[in-house]
Amino acid sequence: MIGDAKMITEKSYKLDTYGNLETNLNNEITYVSPVFCKRFNLSGEEMIGRQLKTVMKFDKRTNKKGVFFTLINSVPCLIKIFHQEDKNIIQIMITGDDVSHSELVSFINSMEMKKYKKKTVEHQRYHFEDIIGNSPAMQRVKELASKIATGNSTILLTGESGTGKELFAQAIHGLSSRKSHSFIAVNCVAIPDELFESELFGYEPGAFSGAKKEGKPGKIELAQNGTLFLDEISELSYQAQGKLLRVLQEREVERLGGTTRKQVDIRIIAATNRDLKKMVDKGEFRQDLYYRLYVFELQIPPLRVRKEDILPLTHFFIDYYNRHFDKEVSYIDSTMEEWLLSYEWPGNVRELKACIERGMNIVEKDTLSLDLLYIQTSSNHASSRIASNNNTTLVSLEDIVQQAEMQAIKEALEQTNGDKMLAAQKLKIHVASLYRKIAKYNLKIK
Ligand SMILES: Nc1ncnc2c1ncn2[C@@H]1O[C@H](COP(=O)(O)OP(=O)(O)OP(=O)(O)O)[C@@H](O)[C@H]1O
The missing domain is CATH 3.30.450.20 (PAS domain)
Known part of the structure; x- marks a missing residue:
């Protein structure tokens, strides 16, 4: 039978x-x-x-x-x-x-x-079904996001770092009528003020010394008919904000050194983990640009207020790293589960993903346990209680190297009064690499 x-x-x-x-x-x-x-x-x-x-x-x-x-x-x-x-x-x-x-x-x-x-046509990877988490808070955001995705309005994604803002931006693009065109992401921290125009608007041949001889299209032009995702918009200088506003109002761009203006048809999705309204009140962010962006605000909740999503995300990442590292992990032990659910996740989903990656790198059997995560203990969260029982106070080599790199960059910038070219020379790295590292560590430069 x-x-x-x-x-x-x-x-x-x-x-x-x-x-x-x-x-x-x-x-x-x-x-x-x-x-x-x-x-x-x-x-x-x-x-x-x-x-x-x-x-x-x-x-x-x-x-x-x-x-x-x-x-x-x-x-x-x-x-x-x-x-x-x-x-x-x-x-x-x-x-x-x-x-x-x-x-x-x-x-x-x-x-x-x-x-x-x-991938090459769309530059877009994530869809709504790739956004894991069905807690009531996430369901509400996904529902609203999918409703506004089909329109053309500007969207402002807000939420703490690592909550999945870029994921949402890509999913919104994937659901819009622009999906067969490009999704171009620009990290505003990574663009130095002096390069803002050439990066965003592009330039004609011979526009300035050091420019490519064939000229270069800007990110706005590349996003034509598609979506331009402006990540960390709060980090644009006041001057750059003004230049961006002009494009949003006039819907036209002119390459540096060019003589003609080109109509642009793009949808803007901006993201920030800062309170833009407060920045406006303090005079740090242009009010006119703020209202241009603030058509629809989509707030992505932090992981600590949607604890129901923690275990599904954990299993999703275990599965992801199973495939990438060729492992066969199927379980998490109960101490780890207890810790995952009690920890506050200040770095949100990004932190959870990194945590699982750490464990998956060294796990040998089919169960992931807390001692494999090398959690840094602190006195004020639950991990210390659980982890201290297991003597897990080690920090990974990667963390130590990153801390040292961050410290060296901060010191070089302090010594050069924020001059990135000089700081890069001091550090003996290319200035582009310095910009990438500043963006990577989210360093706030005065
Ligand atoms: N709901 C989710 N489902 C699956 N993966 C997620 C989810 N949320 C975030 N992630 C993953 O976490 C990482 C961080 O996400 P993302 O870069 O979208 O965050 P963010 O809010 O844009 O961060 P930041 O403000 O620092 O730019 C990415 O690797 C992303 O794939």
Whole structure:
């Protein structure tokens, strides 16, 4: 007899020619479709509760958009994995009974090509379904974001650093009518004031010494018909804010050294982790630009107010690093789970992702535990209570190197009164590299 009724109830997926199965987030099989059992001559009853890897093994390094090549009961096939909030659905796409092995391989390659083409054309990677988290707070934001995505209005994304503002910007672009055009992201911290115009507006051949002889289009021109994402907009100088405002008002750009103005059709999505209104009140941000940007404000909540999202995000990142590091982690231990849920996450999702990455680098078995995370303990959060029991006060080498690098950059800038060219010379690095590091560490330069 085949298992209980729930197990054999057929579920309707778009492609159920070859069957499908489901697992929970620990990779235990929870459902097997009758088509699957028949196709692969396997008993559903025996499969429920088993680890997925005992039924099919696949090389996670060959991940092609969640599509893998595998053998099921000695039959070669292609499977696609859909990750959902509380389960994974494994859809059998095609089996070797129907096509030759070489056809399967060329199918995988064509999927890879499509992915490549999509990336180069759109410069856009994330969609709403990639934004993990279904807490009520996130549901509200996603709902509002998808409503306003289809319009053309300017959007201001606010929220603490690492909450996923850029993810939302990309997803909004992906849902808009501009999705087949470029998504161009500009990190405003990384653009020095003196390069603002050439970066944003572009320049004509010979516009200034050191310019490329063929000229260069600016980011605004590159975003034509698409979306221009202005990250950390609060960091633009007052002067640069004025220049940006003019483009937003006139919807025209002129390259440096050019003589003609070009109409631009772009949607602006700006993001900030600072309180722009306060900056306006203090005279640090232009009021006119603020009101241009403040058409729709989308506030991305910090992770600590949506604790329901922590475990789904954790499993999502474990799965991500399983594929990248070729690991087979399926569990987190209870001490780690307790810590994850009690920690305040000041660095939000970015911090959680880095934390999981650290553990995934060194984990050897199938369970991630707190002692693998090398958490810096402090007296004021729950980790200290839990971690101190496990003597985990180590800091990773990468953290130490980054701290030292940050300190050296701060000192060089102080000694040169903020002159980045001189500071770069002192540090013996290229000035572009200095700008990148300033942006990376989010250093505020006076
Ligand atoms: N809901 C989410 N689901 C999956 N990944 C997420 C989510 N939120 C954030 N991330 C990941 O966390 C990292 C930080 O996200 P992102 O860069 O979008 O944050 P941000 O708010 O723009 O940060 P900043 O203000 O510092 O620029 C990225 O690697 C992103 O992929």
